[in-house]
Amino acid sequence: MIYEGKAITVKEIEGGIAQLNFDLQGESVNKFNRLTIEELGAAAEALKSQKNLKGLVVTSSKDSFIVGADITEFTELFAGSEEDLVANNLKANEVFNAIEDLPFPTVTAINGIALGGGFEMCLATDYRVMAPKAKVGLPEVKLGIFPGFGGTVRLSRLVGVDNAIEWISGGTENRADAALKVGAVDAVVEADKLVEAAVAIINQCNEGKLDNEARREEKKGKIKLNAMESMMAFEISKAFVAGKAGKNYPAPVEAIKVMQKHAGMTRDKAIEVEAKGFAKMAKTNVAACLVGLFLNDQALKKKASAWEKEAADVKLAAVLGAGIMGGGVAYQSALKGTPIIMKDINQDGIALGLKEAKKLLSKRVDKGKMDAGKMADVLNSITPTLNYGDFKNVDLVVEAVVENPKVKDAVLRETEEMVRDDAILTSNTSTISIDLLAKNLKRPENFCGMHFFNPVHMMPLVEVIRGSKTSDRAIATTVAYAKAMGKTPIVVNDCPGFLVNRVLFPYFGGFAGLLRDGADFQKVDKVMEKFGWPMGPAYLLDVVGMDTAKHADEVMAEGFPDRMKSDFKSGVEVMFENNRYGQKNDKGFYKYELDRKGKQKKVVDEEVYKLLEPVVQGKNDFSDEDIIARMMIPLCLETVRCLEDGIVEDPADADMGLIFGIGFPPFRGGALRYIDDMGVDKFVELADKFADLGPLYQPTEKLREMAKTGKKFFG
Structure with a gap:
C-alpha cells in the first residue's frame, strides 16, 4: 500500500501503475471535505516519492465518483474574509496541481456522477474515461458561486472557451456522449472496463503513442485565441448570459469575466485570478441564500426519507375527479411508476383528464424524452372509470373534486365505504381545514391533506397536511407516495390555507x-x-x-x-x-x-x-x-x-x-x-x-x- 487514509487509498495494481481510490468512510458518497483534500495532498506526496511508477488511475468505490464539495462546510468557510477564502482556495489548488504535476501519465475512471470539485479532480489528470451512465459538470453557479478548484482554468483550455462558458455559466450536468463530443473526456466505455481502458491509455503514453505531456501543457498554458477572437468570444457570451441569468444571479457572468481575465495567463497565475473571483462571489448574499436553500433542501429530503421507513406500500393509487387537476395527478403518478385509477362522475370529466395526460406525454415525446411505446405504457397505467369497481385494491386515494366542503365531505364519505380499512384517503384541498373534512369519516386516522400545486407536472411542492386525528402511518405513506411521484413533500399542521x-x-x-x-x-x-x-x-x-x-x-x-x-x-x-x-x-x-x-x-x-x-x-x-x-x-x-x-x-x-x-x-x-x-x-x-x-x-x-x-x- 502506497498510502492509506479514511477517504483515499493508493496501491500499485499492475506493471508499475498505481490506483488512487476515493472511498470516504462512513458516507454513502464521496465528497471533497477538509479530510479528503488533506488526504489527496498526502497521497500526491506519497506518489511523487515513489520510484519506478509508470502511471496513475484515479477511481471511486462508490456508485458515484465524487458528488462535489461538502456544502455543509460552506457556511463556516464563507463566513471568513475574502482574503481567507482566497488563501483557502489556493491551498486546495496546490493539491490539485500536485496531482496534475505527477511525473507520469494520469487517467481518471469516471464511474458515476462527477460534479463540481469531483469533476475538477477529473480535469487535473491528463485523460478521462467515462461510463455511459455517468454525468459530469460544474454546477456551482446554482449556489451563487463558480468553480474554485481550477475548473474555470482547466476546462476553458481543454474544451474551448465557448463550451466552457456554456458548461460553467449554465451549471449543466452532462451525459457521456456530450462530454465526449466536446473533448471533456477521451473515451466512453462500460463501467466494468473503465480501469482496463485507463491502463491502456497509460501504456500508450509510455509507448509514445499518446503525448500526455503535450496534453498537460495545453491545460496549464494560455488559451489559444488571439486578442480579437478572445474579445468576441467573451463579450458576446457575457451579454447573452447576463440576459438569461438576470442581475439577481451574478455568478454566471462573473465566471465569464474571470475566464476572460485569466485567458492570457498560465495555470498558477490563472488560478489566483479564479480564487479571487470565487471569494468575491462566496461573500455575496446570493451565495449565502442559495447555499442555505441547498442545505434546507437536504434537510427536507432527510425528513422525507425518515417518513419513508414508516410508510405502507402504494402499489395502486386512485384520483377522484378527473379534469385538469385530476389528469395532472394521474399523469404524474403513472409517469413515475405508480399505476392509478382516475374516477369521475361523468364521461366528459374522464375525457378531459385523459386529454391532459395525453397532452403532457405528447410533449415529452416531441422533446425526445420518451418514445411512443413508453407513452403507451404510461397511458395504460391510468385506468379511467365511472364507478368504484377496483377500489378494494387501492392503497391511497387523492380526492381532487371541486373546492367545496359539502361536495368533498360527500365524496370522501362515499369513498371510505369503497376502500379497504387500511387504505389512505387524502384530499387535494388548497384551503379547507382537514379536521373539518375528517369530521364525518369513520377512520379519520387514515385521512390527511395532499395539496398539489397547479400545474401538477411542473410544481415541485406537495403539502402533506396532518389533521388532529391523522396517524403517523397516513402521513408516512402520503409522504412516500409524493416522493415516488417526484415531488418534494413538506408536512404541515392543519389550519385554513395550511402554509402556502x-x-x-x-x-x-x-x-x-x-x-x-x-x-x-x-x-x-x-x-x-x-x-x-x-x-x-x-x-x-x-x-x-x-x-x-x-x-x-x-x-x-x-x-x-x-x-x-x-x-x-x-x-x-x-x-x-x-x-x-x-x-x-x-x-x-x-x-x-x-x-x-x-x-x-x-x-x-x-x-x-x-x-x-x-x-x-x-x-x-x-x-x-x-x-x-x-x-x-x-x-x-x-x-x-x-x-x-x-x-x-x-x-x-x-x-x-x-x-x-x-x-x-x-x-x-x-x-x-x-x-x-x-x-x-x-x-x-x-x-x-x-x-x-x-x-x-x-x-x-x-x-x-x-x-x-x-x-x-x-x-
Whole structure:
C-alpha cells in the first residue's frame, strides 16, 4: 500500500501503475471535505516519492465518483474574509496541481456522477474515461458561486472557451456522449472496463503513442485565441448570459469575466485570478441564500426519507375527479411508476383528464424524452372509470373534486365505504381545514391533506397536511407516495390555507390595499418582478383565477378574521363581478391573446382602470421601496406566525415551502431568511412604519422579543 487514509487509498495494481481510490468512510458518497483534500495532498506526496511508477488511475468505490464539495462546510468557510477564502482556495489548488504535476501519465475512471470539485479532480489528470451512465459538470453557479478548484482554468483550455462558458455559466450536468463530443473526456466505455481502458491509455503514453505531456501543457498554458477572437468570444457570451441569468444571479457572468481575465495567463497565475473571483462571489448574499436553500433542501429530503421507513406500500393509487387537476395527478403518478385509477362522475370529466395526460406525454415525446411505446405504457397505467369497481385494491386515494366542503365531505364519505380499512384517503384541498373534512369519516386516522400545486407536472411542492386525528402511518405513506411521484413533500399542521395559501393571501391583501390607495397594478407587477418574483401579484391572480382567489380569500377571512377580513371592496371582487376570471376566460387584470406559438400572452386592457375607479381612492405614485414593503411585510409576518403556531416544524420547512410553492425568489432564500438578512430589528422597525394599515402589518410579540435579543431564524 502506497498510502492509506479514511477517504483515499493508493496501491500499485499492475506493471508499475498505481490506483488512487476515493472511498470516504462512513458516507454513502464521496465528497471533497477538509479530510479528503488533506488526504489527496498526502497521497500526491506519497506518489511523487515513489520510484519506478509508470502511471496513475484515479477511481471511486462508490456508485458515484465524487458528488462535489461538502456544502455543509460552506457556511463556516464563507463566513471568513475574502482574503481567507482566497488563501483557502489556493491551498486546495496546490493539491490539485500536485496531482496534475505527477511525473507520469494520469487517467481518471469516471464511474458515476462527477460534479463540481469531483469533476475538477477529473480535469487535473491528463485523460478521462467515462461510463455511459455517468454525468459530469460544474454546477456551482446554482449556489451563487463558480468553480474554485481550477475548473474555470482547466476546462476553458481543454474544451474551448465557448463550451466552457456554456458548461460553467449554465451549471449543466452532462451525459457521456456530450462530454465526449466536446473533448471533456477521451473515451466512453462500460463501467466494468473503465480501469482496463485507463491502463491502456497509460501504456500508450509510455509507448509514445499518446503525448500526455503535450496534453498537460495545453491545460496549464494560455488559451489559444488571439486578442480579437478572445474579445468576441467573451463579450458576446457575457451579454447573452447576463440576459438569461438576470442581475439577481451574478455568478454566471462573473465566471465569464474571470475566464476572460485569466485567458492570457498560465495555470498558477490563472488560478489566483479564479480564487479571487470565487471569494468575491462566496461573500455575496446570493451565495449565502442559495447555499442555505441547498442545505434546507437536504434537510427536507432527510425528513422525507425518515417518513419513508414508516410508510405502507402504494402499489395502486386512485384520483377522484378527473379534469385538469385530476389528469395532472394521474399523469404524474403513472409517469413515475405508480399505476392509478382516475374516477369521475361523468364521461366528459374522464375525457378531459385523459386529454391532459395525453397532452403532457405528447410533449415529452416531441422533446425526445420518451418514445411512443413508453407513452403507451404510461397511458395504460391510468385506468379511467365511472364507478368504484377496483377500489378494494387501492392503497391511497387523492380526492381532487371541486373546492367545496359539502361536495368533498360527500365524496370522501362515499369513498371510505369503497376502500379497504387500511387504505389512505387524502384530499387535494388548497384551503379547507382537514379536521373539518375528517369530521364525518369513520377512520379519520387514515385521512390527511395532499395539496398539489397547479400545474401538477411542473410544481415541485406537495403539502402533506396532518389533521388532529391523522396517524403517523397516513402521513408516512402520503409522504412516500409524493416522493415516488417526484415531488418534494413538506408536512404541515392543519389550519385554513395550511402554509402556502395562508402566507400567500396576506401578500394578496397587501396588493389589495395598494390598489385601494391608488397604486397602478402594472407598476406593482413590474416592481415585484424586479424584486425577483416570477410574476407580479395582478398577473399571478390572473393565473390563479379570480373565482378561485375569491373563494380562497373568503375561507382565509373566516379563518383569520382579525387580519384577513377586509373592510373594503377589493380589485379581485371587481374582476370577479365583471366575469374577468383571468387566463381561464382570457380577461382579468390583463387581457390574454395567443402568440405565434399558441401560448397566452398578457396585454394591457385600459377598461380595467375604469372598472377599478369606484374602489380606488385617487392616484398615488408609490415608491418602489414602499410597494415592496407593503407587499412583503404581510407575507413575512404570516410566515412568522405559521412558525410560531407550529404549522411548520422549522424555518427551513417554511422557506422551502414558499420557494417551491409560490416561487418566492430563490436568491433571497425565503421569507424568514429575508427577515434575517434585513435584520430582525430592522424588519420590525419597517413593519411599525406601516402599522396603521392594520393587523397584517403588526409584528408578533415573539418577533419583537427576537429583535430585542438579536436572535435570528437561521444560524
